[in-house]
Amino acid sequence: MSFTTQVKEETSGRWDYRECCYKAELTGLIDTIGNVNISSQGLSLHISTQNPHVARRIYRLISEKIGIEAKIYTRTETRLLKKQSFQVAVLGQENTVKLLKLIGRESWPLETYIIPESVLEWSCCRNAYLRGVFLASGSVSDPKKSYHLEMITHWPEHAVQILALLDRHEIKAQIIERKNNQVIYLKDSNAIADFLVLIGAVNAMLEYENTRALKETINMANRMRNCDLANTERQSIASDQQIDYIEFLHSRGEYSKLTSALKEAADLRLLNPEDSLRELAEQLQISKSALNHRFRSLKQKAQEKGWEPQQR
Secondary structure, eight states: OOHHHHHHHHHHTOOOSOHHHHHHHHHHHHHHHEEEEEETTEEEEEEEESOHHHHHHHHHIIIIIIOOOOEEEEEEOOSTTOOEEEEEEEOSHHHHHHHHHHTTOOSSSOSSOOOOHHHHSSHHHHHHHHHHHHHHHOEEOOTTTOOOEEEEESOHHHHHHHHHHHHHTTOOOEEEEETTEEEEEEOOHHHHHHHHHHTTOHHHHHHHHHHHHHHHHHHHHHHHHHHHHHHHHHHHHHHHHHHHHHHHHHHTTOGGGSOHHHHHHHHHHHHOTTOOHHHHHHHHTSOHHHHHHHHHHHHHHHHHTTOOOOOO
16 A cells, blocks of 8 residues: 555545535545536536545545535546546536535636635634645655655646645645646655644654654664764774884884884784774873874874875
Protein backbone atom coordinates (compact mmCIF):
# COMPACT_ATOMS: atom_id res chain seq x y z
CA MET A 1 0.00 0.00 0.00
CA SER A 2 1.38 3.40 -0.97
CA PHE A 3 1.60 6.13 1.65
CA THR A 4 -0.95 8.17 -0.33
CA THR A 5 -3.41 5.26 -0.21
CA GLN A 6 -2.78 4.86 3.52
CA VAL A 7 -3.52 8.55 4.16
CA LYS A 8 -6.68 8.50 2.05
CA GLU A 9 -7.93 5.28 3.60
CA GLU A 10 -7.53 6.68 7.12
CA THR A 11 -9.05 10.04 6.23
CA SER A 12 -11.97 8.47 4.36
CA GLY A 13 -12.82 6.33 7.39
CA ARG A 14 -13.28 9.18 9.86
CA TRP A 15 -16.83 10.31 10.59
CA ASP A 16 -16.33 12.27 13.81
CA TYR A 17 -16.57 15.79 12.37
CA ARG A 18 -19.20 18.51 12.77
CA GLU A 19 -22.08 18.39 10.28
CA CYS A 20 -21.03 21.67 8.65
CA CYS A 21 -17.65 20.15 7.82
CA TYR A 22 -19.09 17.40 5.64
CA LYS A 23 -20.63 19.95 3.27
CA ALA A 24 -17.31 21.83 3.13
CA GLU A 25 -15.42 18.61 2.41
CA LEU A 26 -17.86 17.66 -0.34
CA THR A 27 -17.44 21.15 -1.80
CA GLY A 28 -13.68 20.61 -1.99
CA LEU A 29 -14.20 17.25 -3.70
CA ILE A 30 -16.69 18.57 -6.26
CA ASP A 31 -14.68 21.74 -6.93
CA THR A 32 -11.64 19.59 -7.74
CA ILE A 33 -12.96 16.55 -9.64
CA GLY A 34 -16.68 17.17 -10.14
CA ASN A 35 -18.24 17.44 -13.60
CA VAL A 36 -21.72 18.66 -14.45
CA ASN A 37 -23.20 17.14 -17.59
CA ILE A 38 -26.06 18.65 -19.58
CA SER A 39 -28.27 16.30 -21.59
CA SER A 40 -31.86 15.97 -22.75
CA GLN A 41 -32.69 14.72 -19.24
CA GLY A 42 -31.25 17.91 -17.74
CA LEU A 43 -28.27 18.29 -15.41
CA SER A 44 -26.33 15.49 -13.71
CA LEU A 45 -23.24 15.57 -11.50
CA HIS A 46 -20.43 13.04 -11.84
CA ILE A 47 -17.38 12.60 -9.59
CA SER A 48 -14.69 10.12 -10.66
CA THR A 49 -11.84 8.65 -8.62
CA GLN A 50 -9.56 5.60 -8.73
CA ASN A 51 -9.60 5.20 -4.95
CA PRO A 52 -12.43 2.96 -3.66
CA HIS A 53 -12.29 4.45 -0.15
CA VAL A 54 -12.70 7.97 -1.55
CA ALA A 55 -15.55 6.82 -3.81
CA ARG A 56 -17.44 5.30 -0.87
CA ARG A 57 -16.90 8.45 1.17
CA ILE A 58 -18.24 10.69 -1.61
CA TYR A 59 -21.28 8.45 -1.92
CA ARG A 60 -21.97 8.58 1.82
CA LEU A 61 -21.38 12.34 2.01
CA ILE A 62 -24.01 12.93 -0.67
CA SER A 63 -26.55 10.28 0.29
CA GLU A 64 -26.24 10.25 4.09
CA LYS A 65 -24.86 13.64 5.16
CA ILE A 66 -26.52 15.79 2.51
CA GLY A 67 -29.56 13.58 1.96
CA ILE A 68 -29.58 13.51 -1.83
CA GLU A 69 -29.86 10.29 -3.79
CA ALA A 70 -26.60 9.18 -5.42
CA LYS A 71 -25.40 6.18 -7.37
CA ILE A 72 -21.95 4.61 -7.53
CA TYR A 73 -20.54 2.83 -10.57
CA THR A 74 -17.38 0.87 -11.26
CA ARG A 75 -15.53 1.23 -14.53
CA THR A 76 -12.57 -0.67 -15.94
CA GLU A 77 -10.53 0.95 -18.69
CA THR A 78 -9.69 -1.51 -21.45
CA ARG A 79 -6.55 0.25 -22.57
CA LEU A 80 -3.03 -0.38 -21.30
CA LEU A 81 -3.09 -1.30 -17.59
CA LYS A 82 -6.89 -1.70 -17.40
CA LYS A 83 -7.18 0.56 -14.35
CA GLN A 84 -10.38 0.42 -12.35
CA SER A 85 -12.13 3.67 -11.53
CA PHE A 86 -15.25 4.61 -9.61
CA GLN A 87 -17.89 7.18 -10.43
CA VAL A 88 -20.40 8.69 -8.04
CA ALA A 89 -23.33 10.29 -9.84
CA VAL A 90 -26.23 12.52 -8.88
CA LEU A 91 -28.83 12.13 -11.61
CA GLY A 92 -31.74 14.38 -12.49
CA GLN A 93 -32.11 18.13 -12.79
CA GLU A 94 -33.76 18.61 -9.40
CA ASN A 95 -31.21 16.69 -7.32
CA THR A 96 -28.23 18.14 -9.18
CA VAL A 97 -29.39 21.75 -8.82
CA LYS A 98 -30.22 21.16 -5.16
CA LEU A 99 -26.73 19.82 -4.45
CA LEU A 100 -24.99 22.60 -6.38
CA LYS A 101 -26.94 25.22 -4.42
CA LEU A 102 -26.06 23.54 -1.11
CA ILE A 103 -22.35 23.85 -1.89
CA GLY A 104 -22.70 27.45 -3.09
CA ARG A 105 -22.61 26.76 -6.82
CA GLU A 106 -25.68 28.55 -8.19
CA SER A 107 -24.54 28.17 -11.80
CA TRP A 108 -22.28 25.84 -13.74
CA PRO A 109 -19.81 26.12 -15.35
CA LEU A 110 -18.36 28.78 -13.09
CA GLU A 111 -17.41 32.09 -14.64
CA THR A 112 -14.99 32.95 -11.85
CA TYR A 113 -13.67 30.69 -9.14
CA ILE A 114 -14.38 31.71 -5.54
CA ILE A 115 -14.51 29.35 -2.56
CA PRO A 116 -17.92 29.83 -0.87
CA GLU A 117 -18.02 32.03 2.24
CA SER A 118 -19.65 29.18 4.18
CA VAL A 119 -16.41 27.22 3.79
CA LEU A 120 -14.19 30.08 4.93
CA GLU A 121 -16.14 31.08 8.06
CA TRP A 122 -14.94 28.35 10.45
CA SER A 123 -11.46 26.82 10.72
CA CYS A 124 -12.93 23.31 10.94
CA CYS A 125 -14.70 23.84 7.60
CA ARG A 126 -11.56 25.26 6.00
CA ASN A 127 -9.73 22.12 7.10
CA ALA A 128 -12.55 19.97 5.73
CA TYR A 129 -12.42 21.75 2.37
CA LEU A 130 -8.68 21.05 2.11
CA ARG A 131 -9.36 17.44 3.09
CA GLY A 132 -11.79 17.22 0.18
CA VAL A 133 -9.24 18.65 -2.24
CA PHE A 134 -6.59 16.19 -1.07
CA LEU A 135 -8.94 13.20 -1.29
CA ALA A 136 -9.85 14.31 -4.80
CA SER A 137 -6.40 14.90 -6.28
CA GLY A 138 -3.72 14.74 -3.59
CA SER A 139 -0.67 12.55 -3.23
CA VAL A 140 2.15 12.32 -0.69
CA SER A 141 5.50 10.60 -1.09
CA ASP A 142 6.67 7.82 1.20
CA PRO A 143 8.81 9.65 3.80
CA LYS A 144 11.41 6.88 3.50
CA LYS A 145 12.13 8.19 0.00
CA SER A 146 11.39 11.92 -0.13
CA TYR A 147 9.32 14.75 1.31
CA HIS A 148 6.68 15.83 -1.21
CA LEU A 149 2.94 16.43 -1.05
CA GLU A 150 0.82 17.84 -3.84
CA MET A 151 -2.76 18.59 -4.88
CA ILE A 152 -3.89 19.21 -8.45
CA THR A 153 -6.65 21.46 -9.77
CA HIS A 154 -7.54 22.70 -13.22
CA TRP A 155 -8.47 26.20 -12.09
CA PRO A 156 -5.63 28.76 -11.59
CA GLU A 157 -7.88 30.79 -9.26
CA HIS A 158 -8.67 27.64 -7.29
CA ALA A 159 -4.96 26.94 -6.79
CA VAL A 160 -4.36 30.48 -5.53
CA GLN A 161 -7.19 30.20 -3.01
CA ILE A 162 -5.99 26.80 -1.79
CA LEU A 163 -2.58 28.40 -1.29
CA ALA A 164 -4.24 31.16 0.76
CA LEU A 165 -6.07 28.60 2.92
CA LEU A 166 -2.79 26.80 3.63
CA ASP A 167 -1.12 30.12 4.44
CA ARG A 168 -3.77 30.81 7.10
CA HIS A 169 -2.44 27.72 8.86
CA GLU A 170 1.17 28.90 8.31
CA ILE A 171 1.72 26.03 5.88
CA LYS A 172 3.89 27.33 3.06
CA ALA A 173 3.26 25.86 -0.39
CA GLN A 174 3.99 26.74 -3.99
CA ILE A 175 2.23 26.42 -7.34
CA ILE A 176 3.56 25.12 -10.64
CA GLU A 177 1.79 24.37 -13.91
CA ARG A 178 1.89 20.80 -15.21
CA LYS A 179 0.03 19.57 -18.30
CA ASN A 180 -2.44 22.48 -18.20
CA ASN A 181 -3.17 21.81 -14.53
CA GLN A 182 -2.20 23.75 -11.42
CA VAL A 183 -0.13 21.81 -8.88
CA ILE A 184 0.00 23.02 -5.28
CA TYR A 185 2.97 21.34 -3.62
CA LEU A 186 4.78 21.16 -0.28
CA LYS A 187 8.41 20.08 0.12
CA ASP A 188 9.05 20.95 3.76
CA SER A 189 8.69 17.91 6.02
CA ASN A 190 7.27 19.94 8.93
CA ALA A 191 4.67 21.52 6.65
CA ILE A 192 3.64 18.09 5.35
CA ALA A 193 3.26 16.75 8.89
CA ASP A 194 1.13 19.78 9.83
CA PHE A 195 -1.05 19.27 6.75
CA LEU A 196 -1.66 15.60 7.59
CA VAL A 197 -2.91 16.62 11.04
CA LEU A 198 -5.03 19.37 9.51
CA ILE A 199 -6.93 16.93 7.24
CA GLY A 200 -7.38 14.38 10.03
CA ALA A 201 -4.72 11.81 9.07
CA VAL A 202 -3.30 11.60 12.60
CA ASN A 203 -2.08 7.99 12.46
CA ALA A 204 -0.41 8.60 9.11
CA MET A 205 1.25 11.68 10.58
CA LEU A 206 2.63 9.65 13.51
CA GLU A 207 4.07 7.07 11.12
CA TYR A 208 5.41 9.89 8.97
CA GLU A 209 7.15 11.50 11.96
CA ASN A 210 8.58 8.17 13.17
CA THR A 211 9.96 7.45 9.71
CA ARG A 212 11.37 10.95 9.43
CA ALA A 213 13.04 10.69 12.86
CA LEU A 214 14.58 7.32 11.97
CA LYS A 215 15.76 8.68 8.63
CA GLU A 216 17.37 11.71 10.30
CA THR A 217 19.03 9.46 12.91
CA ILE A 218 20.51 7.26 10.18
CA ASN A 219 21.70 10.33 8.26
CA MET A 220 23.31 11.73 11.41
CA ALA A 221 25.06 8.40 12.08
CA ASN A 222 26.34 8.35 8.50
CA ARG A 223 27.63 11.91 8.81
CA MET A 224 29.42 11.04 12.04
CA ARG A 225 30.91 7.91 10.45
CA ASN A 226 32.09 9.91 7.46
CA CYS A 227 33.56 12.51 9.80
CA ASP A 228 35.41 9.79 11.73
CA LEU A 229 36.74 8.33 8.48
CA ALA A 230 37.91 11.77 7.37
CA ASN A 231 39.61 12.38 10.72
CA THR A 232 41.32 8.98 10.52
CA GLU A 233 42.53 9.77 7.01
CA ARG A 234 43.91 13.16 8.09
CA GLN A 235 45.57 11.55 11.10
CA SER A 236 47.19 8.91 8.89
CA ILE A 237 48.52 11.53 6.46
CA ALA A 238 49.94 13.63 9.32
CA SER A 239 51.59 10.59 10.95
CA ASP A 240 53.18 9.45 7.65
CA GLN A 241 54.58 12.92 7.08
CA GLN A 242 55.99 13.14 10.60
CA ILE A 243 57.70 9.77 10.22
CA ASP A 244 59.09 10.88 6.86
CA TYR A 245 60.81 14.01 8.14
CA ILE A 246 62.02 12.27 11.33
CA GLU A 247 63.65 9.54 9.23
CA PHE A 248 65.09 12.26 6.99
CA LEU A 249 66.76 13.88 10.02
CA HIS A 250 68.19 10.46 10.97
CA SER A 251 69.57 9.94 7.46
CA ARG A 252 71.27 13.35 7.48
CA GLY A 253 72.88 12.83 10.88
CA GLU A 254 70.79 15.59 12.42
CA TYR A 255 69.02 13.46 14.99
CA SER A 256 71.90 13.60 17.47
CA LYS A 257 71.77 17.41 17.41
CA LEU A 258 68.14 17.55 18.55
CA THR A 259 67.09 18.58 22.05
CA SER A 260 65.95 15.84 24.39
CA ALA A 261 62.33 17.06 24.07
CA LEU A 262 62.42 16.79 20.27
CA LYS A 263 64.12 13.37 20.42
CA GLU A 264 61.44 12.21 22.84
CA ALA A 265 58.66 13.28 20.42
CA ALA A 266 60.46 11.78 17.40
CA ASP A 267 61.11 8.43 19.10
CA LEU A 268 57.52 8.15 20.32
CA ARG A 269 56.11 8.78 16.85
CA LEU A 270 58.38 6.13 15.27
CA LEU A 271 57.31 3.61 17.91
CA ASN A 272 53.58 4.46 17.58
CA PRO A 273 52.87 5.27 13.91
CA GLU A 274 49.07 4.79 14.23
CA ASP A 275 48.48 6.75 17.43
CA SER A 276 46.74 10.11 17.32
CA LEU A 277 48.35 13.32 18.53
CA ARG A 278 46.17 13.16 21.64
CA GLU A 279 47.31 9.61 22.45
CA LEU A 280 50.99 10.54 22.05
CA ALA A 281 50.55 13.65 24.20
CA GLU A 282 48.96 11.56 26.96
CA GLN A 283 51.97 9.23 26.98
CA LEU A 284 54.32 12.20 27.33
CA GLN A 285 51.97 13.84 29.85
CA ILE A 286 51.97 17.11 27.92
CA SER A 287 49.26 19.00 26.03
CA LYS A 288 48.40 18.37 22.39
CA SER A 289 49.46 21.93 21.67
CA ALA A 290 52.88 21.38 23.22
CA LEU A 291 53.44 18.16 21.28
CA ASN A 292 52.26 19.76 18.06
CA HIS A 293 54.80 22.53 18.62
CA ARG A 294 57.58 19.90 18.89
CA PHE A 295 56.55 18.29 15.60
CA ARG A 296 56.52 21.69 13.90
CA SER A 297 60.06 22.27 15.15
CA LEU A 298 61.17 18.88 13.80
CA LYS A 299 59.56 19.65 10.46
CA GLN A 300 61.22 23.05 10.26
CA LYS A 301 64.66 21.55 10.96
CA ALA A 302 64.09 18.91 8.27
CA GLN A 303 63.05 21.57 5.75
CA GLU A 304 66.16 23.59 6.55
CA LYS A 305 68.18 20.53 5.51
CA GLY A 306 66.29 20.05 2.26
CA TRP A 307 63.36 17.84 3.17
CA GLU A 308 60.20 18.27 1.08
CA PRO A 309 56.82 16.67 1.74
CA GLN A 310 55.78 13.91 -0.64
CA GLN A 311 52.70 14.45 -2.77
CA ARG A 312 49.81 12.07 -2.00
